[in-house]
Amino acid sequence: MSWYERLRGGLSKTRQQLNQNAGFLGTDLRDILSNSESLEDLEMALLAADVGAPATAEILEDIRSSKKRNLSEALAEALILQLEPRGAGPGQEGAAPGGERPDVDPDGHVVMMVGVNGVGKTTTVAKLGQYYMLRGKSVMFAAGDTFRAAAGTQLGVWSERLGIPVIQGVEGGDPAAVAFDAATSRRARGTDVLLVDTAGRLHTKHDLMEELRKVKRVITKADPDEPAEVWMVIDAVTGQNGLQQAKKFHEVVPLTGVIVTKLDGTAKGGILIPIVRELGVPIKFIGVGERPDDLQPFESREFVRALLG
Numbered sequence: 001m002s003w004y005e006r007l008r009g010g011l012s013k014t015r016q017q018l019n020q021n022a023g024f025l026g027t028d029l030r031d032i033l034s035n036s037e038s039l040e041d042l043e044m045a046l047l048a049a050d051v052g053a054p055a056t057a058e059i060l061e062d063i064r065s066s067k068k069r070n071l072s073e074a075l076a077e078a079l080i081l082q083l084e085p086r087g088a089g090p091g092q093e094g095a096a097p098g099g100e101r102p103d104v105d106p107d108g109h110v111v112m113m114v115g116v117n118g119v120g121k122t123t124t125v126a127k128l129g130q131y132y133m134l135r136g137k138s139v140m141f142a143a144g145d146t147f148r149a150a151a152g153t154q155l156g157v158w159s160e161r162l163g164i165p166v167i168q169g170v171e172g173g174d175p176a177a178v179a180f181d182a183a184t185s186r187r188a189r190g191t192d193v194l195l196v197d198t199a200g201r202l203h204t205k206h207d208l209m210e211e212l213r214k215v216k217r218v219i220t221k222a223d224p225d226e227p228a229e230v231w232m233v234i235d236a237v238t239g240q241n242g243l244q245q246a247k248k249f250h251e252v253v254p255l256t257g258v259i260v261t262k263l264d265g266t267a268k269g270g271i272l273i274p275i276v277r278e279l280g281v282p283i284k285f286i287g288v289g290e291r292p293d294d295l296q297p298f299e300s301r302e303f304v305r306a307l308l309g
Helices: 003-010 012-018 029-033 036-048 053-064 071-082 121-134 149-162 175-189 206-222 240-252 269-279 300-308
Strands: 110-114 139-144 166-168 193-198 229-235 257-261 283-287 295-297
Touching (some): 003 012, 012 036, 012 269, 012 300, 029 053, 029 071, 036 053, 053 269, 110 121, 110 175, 121 139, 121 149, 121 283, 121 295, 139 149, 175 193, 175 206, 206 240, 257 269, 269 283
Parallel strands (some): 110 193, 110 229, 139 166, 139 193, 257 283
Antiparallel strands (some): 283 295
16 A cells, blocks of 8 residues: 555545535535535535644635635645745745645754654654665664653664664663763764654743753753754644644644644544644654654655545
């Protein structure tokens, strides 16, 4: 099964939210616009898919003014527009124009990975390692989650399996020290990409969020131009809760990108839109399964095509 087919299958529940009855999305746009009940159904479907009220209002307005022939085409055009960042995030230029696949190579060499507990962050780090390695990049891992014993072990297993070196600390040790050692080592070796795993933490815990600032600060101390990227991993199943978490992380360590995992089987695939809209940062990768190649660069046009079927 191809990546597109897996993505389309993963978005099936979200598609069911939008396609309430057979032929709804393929309906002539004039018929939809002349029927206030149909527009209300579409509005409810978008809200149920976690698109969010502000984006839903704009999408409906775009559909009303669209020159497309049917609802599918008009909705696709409106969704792609919503999925392209508008430059609100720090240092962000926005996604590639016209829904093209964005450049997911880090601007620098160090990518700091953040997120709450249970979103699959350590596994995502490993998948990213394989992605860049297969594209000719030299890669290192930093096992900065020193609080969860299984995290260091898990990343160590991936390191051995992929042949990617990993910098590890002692269990319960200072994660900032691990990050500093890894950034120093990367600079000395001239490695292309260092992926720094960090412990999952609740965004409501002030001391843990301050620790995240420290990790970023010591990386900069080891290498003044780094970390060039801070990417947050969000579980699509959490929907609006994931968005609220991202906002808090964004305040503490400004994000440069988001990775959305567990899109397979969720009815909340629309959460990507408020993430882009409200954070102003691009979706870098999306994941639809457990296999390493189930994590792929996000492309808005391909995503919308899979979503609408």
